[in-house]
Amino acid sequence: MSKHDVAVAGVGMHAWGKWGRPFVEYGVAAARDALKDSGIDWNDVDFIVGGETVRNGYGGYVAGATFASALGWNGARVATSYAACATGAQALDTARTRILAGLSEVALVVGADTTPKGFLKPNAGERWDDPDWLRFRLMGMTNPAYFALNARRRIDLYGATQEDFAAVKVKNAKHGLSNPNARYRKEFSVADVMASPVVADPLHLMDICATSDGGAAVVLTSVEYAQRHGLTGPRINAISTVTPTFPQTQLDMPYFSSESTAAAPAPQYTHKEALARAAYEEAGISPEDVDVAEVYDLSTALELDWIEDLGLVERGTAEQLVRTGDTSVGGRLPVNPSGGLACFGEAVPAQALAQVCELTWQLRGQAEGRQVEGARVGITANQGLFGHGSSVILSA
Template identity: 80%
Template sequence: MTGSSNDVAVAGVGMHPWGKWGRSFVTYGVHAARAALADADIPWSDVDLVVGGETVRNGYGGYVAGATFAQALGWNGARVATSYAACATGAQALDTARARILAGMCEVALVVGADTTPKGFLAPNAGERWDDPDWLRFRLLGMTNPAYFALYARRRMDLFGATQADFAQVKVKNARHGLHNPYARYRKEVSVEDVLASAVVSDPLHLLDICATSDGAAAVVLTSVDYARRHGLDSPVRVKAVSTVTPTFPHTVLDMPNLSTDSSAVTGVPERTFKESIGRAAYEEAGIGPEDVDVAEVYDLSTALELDWIEDLALCGRGEAEVLLRAGDTTLGGRIPVNPSGGLACFGEAVPAQALAQVCELTWQLRGRAEGRQVEGARVGITANQGLFGHGSSVLLAV
């Protein structure tokens, strides 16, 4: 892949293993940050920007900010920024770092996302908030996150003929992918029967179709291509695009945590859905098409959502993801492996770290160093995710 003036280099990546460790998010973040700096062989003193991924889900120990990590690593005078974009937080933090590097305002940026999550359903903050859709959806409807995932899953069944066994097969695939990933929380083979025998949470989704919430941390060291070259990195993995687009009115796909969609009656339905536009913006920015992609890390909050994302990223046509799945195309060794890391199925979600974890995995894949789960010959990788409140991201990486 030839370089462009809008590239930045991924000099180093690092993670703290996902799990339920019962420690502070700061501990995980510092672990991941030090791992990324060691991977880059760059001293902390060279870092001139720290960007932290933040989460607004409160009620648990700790508020996350860039400065939290900068202080924990030992104040070095670096500039600091903090990003919040729900599940896309990590990618937005990465974009902030990238923009300052491309503007010539810094050379070495450390991006950190870390989280400690509560058990069970993610619930809104305490207190009565009658103007907050995230509070109202629970009070008025009892509408949990898995219930939204289930709405999307059911549409695949009624419109495209997907089955619960298809969804289970996504879990089987991802469980197998994650078996040898040292950062994955769940490293155990799962059968279709296991998934179908687990309790139904929100029909048609079983417990094993839905990702858990986890503690974890991921960090990325970004540098200018010039700094990378001076540092002896001649062909680093490069960030070719970061898409953090918002929806286009009218946003007609029902989105967590909303109780309704925009009306399309006056303006008509937009050409692309929000999720389609996220990937498209990344492709356009990079000048790379879906046909060039070798590997994808997508946000499988549920098994069925992985299938949605494969289509949203234009890796196949609408309604065709089950065909790819059944043919083994999305498995390691297949035409377009999806979630070689094991995905959220093996990790569980650590919100502000997750989009960065996707970038870590693709970096290892593009370096050819993803031991036990390598996509052979991978040169181009794409990530995708979507979070609450109109946030979403897609990062395109190439080597």
């Protein structure tokens, strides 16, 4: 056991979809499922952390108190976290920190979202110092265009093909068939993906995740509390939220050097690589110890990037793993057995928590129809805006 460990006592989700209901309903449903799963009474929760949602009014900005009120005031301490798509993991880290400090024994972490139709874009208003607002307003660059640049880079650097990207969708769609919380439960072929409209070349519509409504929740306790109460289950061994390190300030771009740039600083890890390395170091393990991964597949090409960013394979070889079936359930290194965002879509404050839910079920042996046999160690990864990102490691 590591000094950083906390126990995952319970997990719960509200199924993803496009329900059009208040986000609080999804969060409360997920929280109640997580509490039921843990066997812990709501009144024994002494800390609640809500993942902030920026699209749902003032209640979304103070999500921790919103969920605490909806569940029934019980006197617990409260916090709200926001880190865009890494929100759920940052909220988990807030809870973990208080538990490790000895200030809390039982924490409930909840994230939920109700999203508008279409691709996500910055909120209204002029924000000339906000790069996210600028890229959308001045260049018309919604997220799919950004995803397409990453995909084009894989094609140019490593010889990836559009068929490789489509194969990721085919794999994730097959995984999602047995996931009752998934929004999309339908098989696809490579031909189906390639026949869908091109949104941002080289990505087709079926290469890109949707925006969704949904919720997820996790109950964390101290290891000592779990032992006293006979709670068995996975432990969180590490949560990484590191920022980039100068001079490697490009969040995604690998650092290249050549004879013409001999005076350049020594190569540095990319931000995403650094997230994973910090998690491995904190957990005291290496990529070779990982049995299953839940990664941030906003697009099919980004899943391939993340497999390499996590150090699970050599740079430029992820396509080969997909081609040989190694990233499928039953393969050497299953990735996104939940079905990933390909089957869920984005419910921003909930998605990093949903990854932890899936790994918990996998490590308990409860992922019926998509179980990774013998899974003992799992890792998650996702990226929020700017320097925000996260990687969580769990072990059985």
